[in-house]
Amino acid sequence: xEDGQDGGCSLPRPSSRISRRLLVRLVCIIVAVLCLLPxxxxxxxxAFVPALSPFVAVASILVTKTVPLILILGFVTGLAALFRxxxxxxxxxxxxxxxxxxxxxxxxxxRRPCQAMSINQWLLALTLxxxxxxxPLFLWCDPLALFSGIFLLGERHQMxxxxxxxxxxxxxxxxxxxxxxxxxxxxxxxxxxxxxLARVPRSIRSILKPTSSLPSxxxxxxxxxxxxxxxxxxxxxSSGILRLAGRDASRPLRPxxxxxxxxxxxxxxxxxxxxxxxxxxxIDRKTGQQDITGFMTPVLSFKxxxxxxxxxxxxxxxxxGALAGLDLSNKPQIRIGLAQVDMNICLLGEDRECSACMRWxxxxxxxxxxxxxxxxxxxxxxxxxxxxxxxxxxxxPTIPHKAIRVFAQPDIV
Amino acid sequence: xxxxxxxxxxxxxxxISGIGISAGSLIxxxxxxxxxxxxxFQSSVIATNKVQDAQSSAVLINGEVIQPRRRLSxxxxxxxxxxxxxxxxxAAAIAARRAGAKVTIVERYGHFGGLWSGGLVLLIIGHIxxxxxxxxxxxxxxxxxxxxxxxxxxxxxxxxSNPTVDAEAVKYxxxxxxxxxxxxxxxxxxxxxxxxxxxxxxxxxxxxxxGRQAILAKVVVDATGDGDIFAAxxxxxxxxxxxxxxxxxxxxxxxxxxxxxxxxEKPRRLGSATPVPGVNWVNLxxxxxxxxxxxxxxxxxxxxxxxxxxxxxxxxxxxxxENVYLVETAPQLGVRITRILDGLNRVTxxxxxxxxxxxxxxxxxxxxxxxxxxxxxxxxxxxxxxxxNVLAAGxxxxxxxxxxxxxRLIPNCFVxxxxxxxxxxxxxxxxxxxxxxxxxEIQKIxxxxxxxxx
Numbered sequence: 001x002e003d004g005q006d007g008g009c010s011l012p013r014p015s016s017r018i019s020r021r022l023l024v025r026l027v028c029i030i031v032a033v034l035c036l037l038p039x040x041x042x043x044x045x046x047a048f049v050p051a052l053s054p055f056v057a058v059a060s061i062l063v064t065k066t067v068p069l070i071l072i073l074g075f076v077t078g079l080a081a082l083f084r085x086x087x088x089x090x091x092x093x094x095x096x097x098x099x100x101x102x103x104x105x106x107x108x109x110x111r112r113p114c115q116a117m118s119i120n121q122w123l124l125a126l127t128l129x130x131x132x133x134x135x136p137l138f139l140w141c142d143p144l145a146l147f148s149g150i151f152l153l154g155e156r157h158q159m160x161x162x163x164x165x166x167x168x169x170x171x172x173x174x175x176x177x178x179x180x181x182x183x184x185x186x187x188x189x190x191x192x193x194x195x196x197l198a199r200v201p202r203s204i205r206s207i208l209k210p211t212s213s214l215p216s217x218x219x220x221x222x223x224x225x226x227x228x229x230x231x232x233x234x235x236x237x238s239s240g241i242l243r244l245a246g247r248d249a250s251r252p253l254r255p256x257x258x259x260x261x262x263x264x265x266x267x268x269x270x271x272x273x274x275x276x277x278x279x280x281x282x283i284d285r286k287t288g289q290q291d292i293t294g295f296m297t298p299v300l301s302f303k304x305x306x307x308x309x310x311x312x313x314x315x316x317x318x319x320x321g322a323l324a325g326l327d328l329s330n331k332p333q334i335r336i337g338l339a340q341v342d343m344n345i346c347l348l349g350e351d352r353e354c355s356a357c358m359r360w361x362x363x364x365x366x367x368x369x370x371x372x373x374x375x376x377x378x379x380x381x382x383x384x385x386x387x388x389x390x391x392x393x394x395x396x397p398t399i400p401h402k403a404i405r406v407f408a409q410p411d412i413v
Numbered sequence: 414x415x416x417x418x419x420x421x422x423x424x425x426x427x428x429i430s431g432i433g434i435s436a437g438s439l440i441x442x443x444x445x446x447x448x449x450x451x452x453x454f455q456s457s458v459i460a461t462n463k464v465q466d467a468q469s470s471a472v473l474i475n476g477e478v479i480q481p482r483r484r485l486s487x488x489x490x491x492x493x494x495x496x497x498x499x500x501x502x503x504a505a506a507i508a509a510r511r512a513g514a515k516v517t518i519v520e521r522y523g524h525f526g527g528l529w530s531g532g533l534v535l536l537i538i539g540h541i542x543x544x545x546x547x548x549x550x551x552x553x554x555x556x557x558x559x560x561x562x563x564x565x566x567x568x569x570x571x572x573x574s575n576p577t578v579d580a581e582a583v584k585y586x587x588x589x590x591x592x593x594x595x596x597x598x599x600x601x602x603x604x605x606x607x608x609x610x611x612x613x614x615x616x617x618x619x620x621x622x623x624g625r626q627a628i629l630a631k632v633v634v635d636a637t638g639d640g641d642i643f644a645a646x647x648x649x650x651x652x653x654x655x656x657x658x659x660x661x662x663x664x665x666x667x668x669x670x671x672x673x674x675x676x677x678e679k680p681r682r683l684g685s686a687t688p689v690p691g692v693n694w695v696n697l698x699x700x701x702x703x704x705x706x707x708x709x710x711x712x713x714x715x716x717x718x719x720x721x722x723x724x725x726x727x728x729x730x731x732x733x734x735e736n737v738y739l740v741e742t743a744p745q746l747g748v749r750i751t752r753i754l755d756g757l758n759r760v761t762x763x764x765x766x767x768x769x770x771x772x773x774x775x776x777x778x779x780x781x782x783x784x785x786x787x788x789x790x791x792x793x794x795x796x797x798x799x800x801x802n803v804l805a806a807g808x809x810x811x812x813x814x815x816x817x818x819x820x821r822l823i824p825n826c827f828v829x830x831x832x833x834x835x836x837x838x839x840x841x842x843x844x845x846x847x848x849x850x851x852x853x854e855i856q857k858i859x860x861x862x863x864x865x866x867x
Contacts, residue, residue: 348698352696353538353696353781353822355781355815356782356785358815359816360762368656368701370699370701375720376682376697376698377698395785397781397782397783397784
């Protein structure tokens with residue numbers, strides 16, 4: 001609504017400004033939902049929402065030490081945050097809009113709104129310090145990642161993972177009703193990051209022009225600095241301990257382009273983009289196993305299809321670089337895992353005619369060698385050519401267990 | 414010697430005495446024959462002792478063995494000559510005959526069926542695609558239906574399962590079907606050379622106990638499995654090595670006392686059941702070697718025979734298995750792939766992956782263990798690039814390395830044999846080369862003969 005149309009009043013009406021903002025936020029959430037819904041053949045569009053977060057972008061750079069193109073979105077958001085405090089929270093964040101709705105309900109129910117808390121700063125410090133050591137501890141608390149994660153409710157084979165994502169968001173909504181604005185003011189690490197970014201120009205100004213600094217801010221600065229330092233130390237230490245603890249753990253099959261397993265488990269924001277982007281449905285989110293550090297991270301399952309030699313979609317949509325961008329030309333060189341044959345199950349071990357695995361291997365990594373000792377053929381896998389795509393596993397006709405399967409390689413130190 | 418005989422006189426003497434001796438032996442032989450016949454003796458003496466083409470034997474000149482040039486007698490003259498009486502050859506011969514051509518089939522062993530019967534490859538796989546959907550119809554399916562009606566000929570014939578046959582039943586059935594069709598037959602006859610005229614095949618040279626003879630034909634179907642004929646005709650091909658095995662049958666498996674050994678000590682790899690109770694057929698993959706090398710073929714026979722016998726002795730030494738015995742080793746060595754035609758088109762793995770639809774499809778193949786979809790076979794894979802009047806059928810059609818293990822399976826040989834037979838008949842009828850034959854006509858007749866073309 002424009003000024004002047006209501007009959008000459010020149011002051012901007014508060015309600016019109018609020019409703020204009022509401023309109024923009026509604027448009028943003030609709031756009032986000034359209035980007036994230038697993039319909040149609042979206043590619044890079046999927047990455048749009050979770051990649052907006054500068055929190056994820058910074059953690060990504062700290063862990064991978066690389067700056068892929070997808071981080072530009074986060075950079076732009078972060079840059080604007082230097083000049084407009086929490087502009088993202090006020091105008092764009094879809095999670096914020098949902099939680100503001102719940103908070104509004106809470107306020108109507110006469111619940112006392114949350115005052116500023118420092119948990120968000122702790123989460124930020126722990127995560128960024130952990131990122132430096134290799135495991136960004138609470139990167140999954142990014143609001144955009146949490147929001148994106150719920151768009152997998154109807155995930156193939158994986159009702160449990162979808163339920164987990166949904167429950168987390170439900171929990172936050174309920175919390176926001178009981179304690180309005182608790183997330184945005186007190187818990188959200190992206191919010192804390194924006195607070196941090198907003199202080200940068202002021203700090204620069206105070207360094208350049210010491211006389212104009214406000215005394216109250218300086219006094220308040222010391223506890224903040226101490227808290228921050230403590231958070232950083234604890235974050236780094238925790239991350240280090242986790243690395244040592246998880247050294248000999250067996251690793252699952254990760255999507256192609258996955259970074260080192262330890263980094264992966266922290267860097268993955270559980271946004272679900274890779275699962276959505278896979279045209280062959282071979283990516284699932286891991287809910288089983290005891291390893292909590294890898295809870296809800298994507299793993300490959302070759303039950304019905306394999307990691308096709310002409311596809312690198314999942315690597316193009318990962319907002320944090322946990323799956324490093326690949327080209328089709330270097331896909332044969334990456335190592336998802338290595339195929340191995342169990343001759344107790346293999347049909348060739350029973351003198352039966354079969355050449356399914358050799359036929360379907362896209363990289364010509366399998367050949368059959370006659371064993372004089374066993375007096376039958378044995379499939380031999382060329383480790384230089386096998387990238388663990390799983391085509392052989394899908395092709396193998398043995399039931400109930402496959403004679404040839406892909407196993408994850410131990411990390412090369 | 415005072416008086417020198419002139420050459421003319423010498424020849425005259427030899428000629429007369431030769432005639433005299435022949436006549437004399439003829440008369441005396443007949444007398445002899447009558448004598449023995451009257452006394453009731455079983456065998457008789459043939460009325461001539463002349464060896465055919467006696468003057469054309471090989472000679473040694475300067476340490477080299479030279480075969481002199483000579484005229485060969487004609488064994489037969491036909492429209493469609495099918496060389497090879499295995500699954501592909503039988504299907505081709507029957508198909509061509511039903512399509513109206515005069516057909517002759519020649520087989521080097523004493524029976525039909527090739528590796529199916531002689532090689533004891535009794536399990537039929539490759540005719541069922543993922544579904545399950547049986548894609549081998551036509552003459553191959555007809556044979557299986559007829560086997561069902563024969564006593565003890567086939568087991569496990571149900572939708573979506575791979576059946577097993579009895580070799581003797583197969584041999585008998587093929588005789589019945591070939592004779593019904595009215596195809597001229599020569600067994601114990603080995604196709605050894607091509608009769609060429611420029612880039613065209615005019616017939617095939619055969620070697621048998623009756624000597625070296627030729628059969629002239631308008632179109633030849635090479636169902637030898639090794640592409641012997643198209644190779645002799647000068648067609649381009651790929652020479653591959655592949656595993657050579659030897660199948661065997663073991664018996665008295667129904668007289669095994671299983672209680673005498675624990676599960677871990679029971680002998681493994683005893684093959685799978687056949688229609689004969691207690692008898693299993695046992696496959697053997699074997700090393701990857703050259704199936705066209707005589708020394709290799711010999712070595713494979715010797716090694717496999719030793720392995721099979723030794724293995725059987727080990728089985729018999731297990732408590733409870735004393736009665737198990739080796740029924741036979743296959744009379745035909747298990748050669749799988751040797752020559753592959755360089756044809757106008759090639760069957761590739763993409764045909765499965767992309768479910769390619771060929772406009773000149775003449776057959777559809779299946780999977781060994783129902784694990785993937787059907788794949789179409791283009792007519793071009795049967796036609797040599799540069800030589801006319803010969804078609805490949807069976808395992809030697811043009812296919813890439815990964816498809817060879819599917820193309821060579823018995824039902825897929827029925828399918829390509831069926832297609833080659835019809836194509837040959839169409840080429841004869843339309844007085845053109847197989848390369849020029851109208852593919853839509855071939856497809857129409859194939860469908861009339863109940864083939865499945867996708």
